[in-house]
Amino acid sequence: MDLKDKLLSSFMAFEDTVDVNLPVHEVRTEAIKNFEAQGFPTKKMESWKYTSLKGLLKSDLSVFPKKETTLEYKDVKKYFIHEIESYRIVLVDGVYSSQLSETSHDGIDVCLMSAALCKPKYRLIIENYFNKTAEADGLTSLNTAFSKEGAFINIPRGVVVDKPIQIIHFSTGIEPSLMLQPRSLVVAGENSHVQIIERHQSLTANATLTNSVTEIFANKRAIVDYYKIQNDGEAASLIDNTYISQQQNSHVSVHTFSLGGKLTRNNLQFFHKGEHLDSTLKGVTITDRKQHVDHSTLVHHAQPNCESHQDYKGIYADKSTGVFNGRIIVEKEAQKTNGFQQNNNILLDDTATINAKPQLEIFADDVKCSHGCTIGQLDDEAMFYLQARGIPEKEAKALLMFGFANNVLESVKIPQLKQRITKLIAQKLGVDLGFDL
């Protein structure tokens, strides 16, 4: 039985674990039909031209974790940005861990999707926002069908959240291979401000496939900073679907740091629902071995006077593959749009591959849109300069790579997070530069 059939047949078993009388269940049944019709994406689809899921889908993935596991905080402390105070939503194998989490209902809601889906007081929010901006493609539909647990963040109007929120998904590797479907929802009310750090982490070398969907709604003048740390183990694969709907004057930025994992696919889509808003998409990707990282972004400019900024840096070594598929659509109504897209790549080995496809689709005339894409190497002269001053080759390379990625690192607004990412990058490059950049 292939994975698709397995998932379809396990939907009945899934129905036993949730309240089927809730209106949200209609959304789920609709979605499973949709998934049945569309199935998993194949390389024949234009947006999946360079990324194949074939290998992953062949492995025998279990769809539900068979038993619950608990983790000790001391064992997993290193995966948190523990230097700062934060709210925490922690899921272990897709199940909420109350012991590791620190949720809140004090003025804001930082809690669980499962709670939000069934508690009457959240009914209105779920009705208004749940699955309202997500695309109905095969993978997202699959997630919607099995949506049960994840993070639920609701910031009322005018609230500036006092500390960042960390969402961490652990997979313990108790099962030999596991498929997870976390579903999260972030609603930022008018004039609110929230910072969120998200991480997927597997704790053993057993395979996992996470098909995550996050919906973010930024109402008028809201500011949302979202950071994704993707530094998972060698056997972990992640399909991360993030859909953002923005109202006027809102600012949403998403930073994605892809360092680990076997196959990582980021679907990041911005939809503009108001004027004068700003979307920022930035990312640093550093890969080696046989890693495969695919960034597929979409900024849909549908309203006038909006801006979008994209900046993706990639460094690919060994037999790794990088994909950048950036798409900007400017509708006829979206006059005075400023859309910028930048994608720079460095290839370190002849066995590494980069496939870039920066697309512009423009239907309005009074716009400023540009994209730039480069592929090159580290500058020989710069390397010589550093080595002539006694910096060993490896460190010199690392320094130049830090310089290359600096534009993106600089815009991280939480200092401790920036430090952590810098350390992770240094670790990835196998260097100790002895100072914080």
Add this chain to the structure above:
Amino acid sequence: MAYTEEELKKELETKEYEYGFYTDIEADTFPVGLNEDVVRAISKKKNEPEWMTEWRLEAFRVWSEMEEPEWANVKYKKPDFQAISYYSAPKGKPKYDSLDEVDPELLDTFKKLGISLEEQKRLAGVAVDVVMDSVSVATTFKKTLAEKGIIFCSISEAIQEHPELVKKYIGSVVPRKDNFYAALNSAVFSDGSFCYIPKGVRCPMELSTYFRINQAGTGQFERTLVIADEGSYVSYLEGCTAPMRDENQLHAAVVELIALDDAEIKYSTVQNWFPGDKEGKGGVFNFVTKRGLCETNAKISWTQVETGSAVTWKYPSCVLKGDNSIGEFYSIAVTNNWQQADTGTKMIHLGRNTKSTIISKGISAGKSQNSYRGLVQINSRAENARNFSQCDSLLMGNECGAHTFPYIETKNKSAQIEHEATTSKIGEDQIFYCNQRGIDTEKAIALIVNGFSKEVLNKLPMEFAVEAQKLLEISLEGSVG
């Protein structure tokens, strides 16, 4: 009183296709439809050798199993391939020794097009292999070329007289099963041009061919094969205009260029097929496969000015097989009214130290859609490959669209690739500046568009540059941004 935007728009809309006229020459036309017998009949009609007939039939078989591609960013009503006549030749074709013997009506047609043969022969020094409804009717300057050993003739003539060359190279760059339209062309191509430049010869003149679609309901399937032997150089010009028609006409040409070691081919196109009227009715479908192969140190340069056709679908490409080979692509694509263009290039870097440059300028006006689609592929063995791509789009009016779909695939760490694209409109301040200096809006736009396209226009041979500039103005005047 100043020329207002409305007036300009009006004028543009009512601007009829200047070259829309129809030459009444009796033609020898096949009944509509396509099957193996038709392919055989075309081959027989052209008195082709057995191997050529077989080659066509194989192409037909491949084609019958293929499906029409749909990935391009264009929308059109698919042509009914069984409703097209696949052969049409001017009747009773005599062999002319001089231009005086050519049907005066035909000569008149060319005069209207501004391609007066005599004049060109006398002044411009251009040898013209005129293709009218698929069969060559006049070839000039053959003698001068023959002295140098250059072969420049119609492809059917080449099949008769130089079968070894044709056999060796036809389908070597664009294989029959390359794509739907290439397969169709391989099966039914009626005529086209053939050019061979011997070793070390620099072709003394610009070679040029004018294609015309004339007979109602006949598709045009041209086949061009240019071979530049080691160390040779040739500049080849191709231009076309078509008379006004109500139904859509299909044009599926195949152009193959082969540049052997140290050779250089410069291929320039001015394309001005009938684009359809202002309601988007009629117009030519231009589905063309153009590809060149570069051996060591060879260079192929494509320059194109695309102003016509209702639907354009064309990607002149370079396969940089040899070390140190160079590929260039310079393009201006102008779309107006309901035109759709999906055009660009492919640069396949296989050899070491290969270089490619892509400059693409897209101008969209009216309700048109203009797409750049390009591929830059660096193979893992292509050390020190270098590519520079620039795609600029200019939008006029808010009902048109400009799109960019670049594909960049790199498998070698020493590759250096730059790609940049911009989209903008003509600045009001620029127009204002010109107006202030007494240049009316229409002239100002022509000026700005010419400046925008200068990098590409500069690459055209003199004879074409003038015509191209004129075309740009005709296609665009009045489309105030």
